[in-house]
Amino acid sequence: MENLYFNEIVEAVNGQMLCTGKNVKVKGVSIDSRTIQNGDIFFALKGERVDGHHYVVPAMKAGAVGAVVSHLGKTDLGHEHFPVIRVKDTVTALGDLARYYRQKLTTKIIGITGSNGKTTTKEMTYHLLSQFGSVARSQKSFNNFIGVPVSIFEIENRHQYGVLEMGTNAPGEIRRLSEIGSPDIAAILNVSQTHLEGLGSTEGVAAAKGEILENLRKEGVFVYNVDNLWCVKIADGFKGKKIGFGFGPHAHIRCTTTKKEDEGYRLGINGCLEIYLPVPGYHNISNCLASFAICHALGHNIYQRREMFASFKLPQMRIEHQRIGNITFINDAYNANPESVRAALAYLYEMDTKGRKVFICGDMLELGSDAVQL
Structure with missing residues (x-):
């Protein structure tokens, strides 16, 4: 990431400084306290199972130079010069900072x-x-x-x-x-x-x-x-x-x-x-x-350029072949909707094989009231 400074981050996310500090240089953005690099700013995101606000202190100890939070609660940073920015919503703030950074x-x-x-x-x-x-x-x-x-x-x-x-x-x-x-x-x-x-x-x-x-x-x-x-x-x-x-x-x-x-x-x-x-x-x-x-x-x-795709390989779980004994397993299970299932069936149909072909299909989610019909 190109360097940013703390003061411009405060402005970009329309935040409020809770703990003051120097206008430090920020070298990266992290949403995971386990992967913090020295110079990162930590965004405390609240997920369904984990609340990043519980990991502000570990992020600070790992080398973060500041944090963006929606609240601190009773968290004791133990360091009055660790800059913290409070925003209404940290996911929105993450997007706002990315938008600002993209313009640079x-x-x-x-x-x-x-x-x-x-x-x-x-x-x-x-x-x-x-x-x-x-x-x-x-x-x-x-x-x-x-x-x-x-x-x-x-x-x-x-x-x-x-x-x-x-x-x-x-x-x-x-x-x-x-x-x-x-x-x-x-x-x-x-x-x-x-x-x-x-x-x-x-x-x-x-x-x-x-x-x-x-x-x-x-x-x-x-x-x-x-x-x-x-x-x-x-x-x-x-x-x-x-x-x-x-x-x-x-x-x-x-x-x-x-x-x-x-x-x-x-x-x-x-x-x-x-x-x-x-x-x-x-x-x-x-x-x-x-x-x-x-x-x-x-x-x-x-x-x-005629050989531009010579070394290209598909991402994982996209028509991914695995051979076990005499059986070829094809993993195309990353996601499913009616059109992608049709494509998978078409591929299975065109496969040249002497043995049987077996198609195993799980649920197709988020189809609403049309799920059964589709």
Whole structure:
């Protein structure tokens, strides 16, 4: 993280100083007292099982130079010069500081959302952009009010690009995340029947995903899936610069040929580039095209490199193979919704095997009243 000073943090989070101290330099942000580094500021977050306010003293002893809290209660810091900032809500304050910090960065920020494929596309985009410059990205599937700010604090001005994943299960969440991240490139991969319990309908899902455009930077670019009708509707209402990807004739980055080869696919892009995508699952072709479109939106010539995906591997629990005896287990259990289950079934169907195929499916959560029907 680029250095911040305590006084500017107080202002950024609209906080109140409880314990005064010097205007110390802050070198990092931590939400876990066990991982504190010297010079970090500790945000005491209250979760369902653990309240970070109980760990302010351990954070201080571990090297934190200050803390952000919503209350201290009877906590005795034993150190009158340890600066503490009180705010109404520490999660909100974490986002406010990340938003302030992002505005200080010269890094180009890419925000990726969609009902499916966010983490895989984020990793593909990171893989591609790393061949053009220095890149930071969200770890794992850090895509919420805590994960996005934490990811932003990992970005420094030495990074040319920062790739962020943005998720939602309620209206307004992506609006807030995009406000924090202020993306230069906003990508919507797809819209399908996910999180209906919180978003109400597929139309509600589309509206929630479209919130990412509300905080797209002035000269920013919208990257969208031309094969998804909801994405096309969002694009039709967007007046800025946009780049489409997919199989359809209106795509700027278009897959023109596909050939199954080993565990991956040989792809033709725009009729003039042939690449090998070394990952299984036909649905991952769309994720690949999205990452190409993002690179194109950033001004990179994707046609000069034919082996850009040669060393790419899927994230954990995404069509992850494990061989035990004569049985091949395929772990695709990170998350599930109707569309992702269809993709998993399609992959199982296309597998060439002499033995039986068995599909084990658990619950698909957050589908609301449509759960049984779906």
